[in-house]
Amino acid sequence: MLHTGLTADCTELSIDPETGLLLQTRPAFGGNLLATITCPDARPQMATVRPKVFPRPIPDPARPAVVVREAPGAEASPVRILERIAGEKSLNIGDFDVLVSVGMGIGGAKNIALAEKLAERLNGALSASRPVVDAGLAPYFRQVGQTGKAVSPKLYLALGISGAIQHMAGVGAETLVAVNTDPDAPIFQHADYGMRMDCGRFLEEVLEKIDGG
Secondary structure, three states, rough: OOOOEEEEEEOOOEEEOOOOOEEEEEEOOOOOOEEHHHHHHOOOOEEEOOOOOOOOOOOOOOOOOOOOOOOOOOOOOOOOOHHHHHOOOOOHHHOOEEEEEEEEHOOHHHHHHHHHHHHHHHHOOOOOOOOHHHOOOOHHHHEEEOOOOOEEEEEEEOOOOOOHHHHHEOOOOOOEEEEEEOOOHHHHHOEEEEEEHHHHHHHHHHHHHHOOO
C-alpha cells in the first residue's frame, strides 16, 4: 500500500514553482468547473490523464532513464470480486480520423440519423455533445467534452454545436468545420471553416453529392 492520493482523468498538469507540488487539474461538478488538486503530504504524487488531451512527445533516445524493480509483497488484498457484469457494447470514438458530431441544433432524431449516415460515408463515426446525450438522443460513449471523451481527429464536423467551453475542452481536431444557424455561436471562433446553414439541409445536400457521385 502506498498510502497516497491519486487524481484521475486530469486535463492539465503543471508544477508549482514555489512548492514543487504537482498541480493536477480535472473537471468537477459534472464538468461545470475545473478543480486543481495537490498532494502536499504523501508521496509519490500520482495522477492519470485523459487520453489524447496532451500531445504525444517526440522520443529522445539520448535521454537516460532509471528503472527501479520492486518485488510485490505477499500482503493479501482486502478487495474481493463478487460479480462481473458486461457493459454496453460500444465503440471508441477516439480511434476515428473523422467525427461527425451533433449538438442540440441538429434538428432532431431524423437529422442525427442523417449525420450518422454521413459519418459512415466518410469512414468515420458519429459523436455528440453532452446535451444530446442528456436528452437521450445518443449513448454516453459518443459524448465529446470534459465529461465525455477527448478526441483528436483529422476532421471534426460540428453540426448544431454551440461551442461551449466544456465541449471544446475535449476537441483537438486538425481541421474543424462548423455548421450552425446562429452566426454568433462560439463554435465559429474555433472553426477552420464555418457555414451558417440549417443542419438538415446541409446533410441532405452533402449526402446527395456523395451518393450521386
